[in-house]
Amino acid sequence: MTEHLNQKLSQFLDNELEPVEALSLLKTLHKSPALQDKYNRYQAISQVIKANKISVANPDFVAQINKQLQHEPVYLFPIKTVPKKLYKQMAIAASIVMIAVITSYNFAGSMQQFVAESGFQMAQVQQNEPAKAIEYPLNKQINDYLQAHNMMNVDNEQSYQPYARVSSYNQK
Amino acid sequence: MTRDTKYSEQLDEELVLRVQRGDKSAYDFLVIKYQHRIIQLVNRYIKDPSEAQDVAQEAFIKAYRALADFRGEAAFFTWLYRIAINTAKNYLLSRSRRSANYQVDIQDAEALENAPQLQGLETPERELLNQEIIDAINASIEELPEDMRTAIVLREFEGMSYEEIAEAMDCPVGTVRSRIFRAREAIDNKLNPLLEHGDFYD
Numbered sequence: 001m002t003e004h005l006n007q008k009l010s011q012f013l014d015n016e017l018e019p020v021e022a023l024s025l026l027k028t029l030h031k032s033p034a035l036q037d038k039y040n041r042y043q044a045i046s047q048v049i050k051a052n053k054i055s056v057a058n059p060d061f062v063a064q065i066n067k068q069l070q071h072e073p074v075y076l077f078p079i080k081t082v083p084k085k086l087y088k089q090m091a092i093a094a095s096i097v098m099i100a101v102i103t104s105y106n107f108a109g110s111m112q113q114f115v116a117e118s119g120f121q122m123a124q125v126q127q128n129e130p131a132k133a134i135e136y137p138l139n140k141q142i143n144d145y146l147q148a149h150n151m152m153n154v155d156n157e158q159s160y161q162p163y164a165r166v167s168s169y170n171q172k
Numbered sequence: 173m174t175r176d177t178k179y180s181e182q183l184d185e186e187l188v189l190r191v192q193r194g195d196k197s198a199y200d201f202l203v204i205k206y207q208h209r210i211i212q213l214v215n216r217y218i219k220d221p222s223e224a225q226d227v228a229q230e231a232f233i234k235a236y237r238a239l240a241d242f243r244g245e246a247a248f249f250t251w252l253y254r255i256a257i258n259t260a261k262n263y264l265l266s267r268s269r270r271s272a273n274y275q276v277d278i279q280d281a282e283a284l285e286n287a288p289q290l291q292g293l294e295t296p297e298r299e300l301l302n303q304e305i306i307d308a309i310n311a312s313i314e315e316l317p318e319d320m321r322t323a324i325v326l327r328e329f330e331g332m333s334y335e336e337i338a339e340a341m342d343c344p345v346g347t348v349r350s351r352i353f354r355a356r357e358a359i360d361n362k363l364n365p366l367l368e369h370g371d372f373y374d
Contacts, residue, residue, distance in 0.1 A: 015176035049328040
């Protein structure tokens with residue numbers, strides 16, 4: 001375990017540790033004086049190789065700063081999650097649009113091919129369909145029915161209920 | 173941007189965000205990460221080790237107070253580096269005012285930094301111990317096997333990334349990682365007994 005931590009420390013010193021692992025190591029470092037000593041010695045080695053000089057932090061360096069910052073206000077900046085969410089939503093929307101475009105393109109392509117193959121028959125169907133829709137608008141019938149039965153029944157026990165629902169309940 | 177710089181900046185970004193969202197302890201992590209580099213930097217201006225530590229602490233405190241204005245336009249370390257330099261220069265200026273009682277323009281700090289009367293000197297005992305540590309480290313490096321020595325020198329002296337070292341040494345990145353770690357451990361094993369009775373930190 002110690003060997004593993006020391007190896008991570010060595011990587012951390014070289015900025016070769018992934019941020020998540022580095023954060024975890026920093027938490028351990030913060031709590032472990034032995035690991036902090038190791039960190040200081042590794043730093044000393046690094047400084048000697050680089051510049052043949054040593055200037056290592058006191059063991060209580062972090063604690064002293066922490067103590068002095070105790071009376072400082074805590075920052076409470078708003079969490080900027082909106083842009084990230086927006087990016088996600090935009091990505092989803094873009095994907096949906098892309099799928100829709102590809103699907104409609106393929107559909108249009110296959111329709112054109114079908115029309116080209118069946119030609120005259122297709123034209124006949126297209127001519128007949130709108131006429132039926134005008135003569136027998138099914139949606140219109142349903143809408144008329146719904147509007148006609150869109151009254152509310154006032155009942156002491158059931159309060160406001162759609163009329164259709166109350167009548168069906170009474171039938172039961 | 174190399175991978176090592178990217179990792180470091182990503183971590184800083186995350187820690188700064190945490191501090192700005194109320195997690196004060198995340199600032200300790202930033203201090204742990206940068207304490208040595210900031211002390212080293214301040215030491216270039218102020219030679220006395222204990223004074224340099226105080227000024228480095230002041231720089232970190234100033235940086236915390238200024239974090240409200242940090243918007244991430246520059247990398248955190250660049251920003252912190254500037255604060256540390258200004259703190260060190262201001263310290264030198266205030267000290268020179270105290271001793272000579274004359275006004276100095278802030279730009280003069282650069283010239284002042286090399287003036288011997290403004291630089292503290294280490295005690296002879298401290299200098300001796302430091303020299304012993306430096307000699308021990310250098311001797312340990314000489315004793316390292318060739319592959320380990322090359323890997324750690326390329327990393328520390330040339331500042332090469334693991335990937336670049338792997339390419340230069342014609343071996344996998346994992347091998348480089350292991351060689352550098354084993355080199356550090358070997359040097360540390362020689363260094364540790366020396367530090368047990370010597371006072372490393374005073």
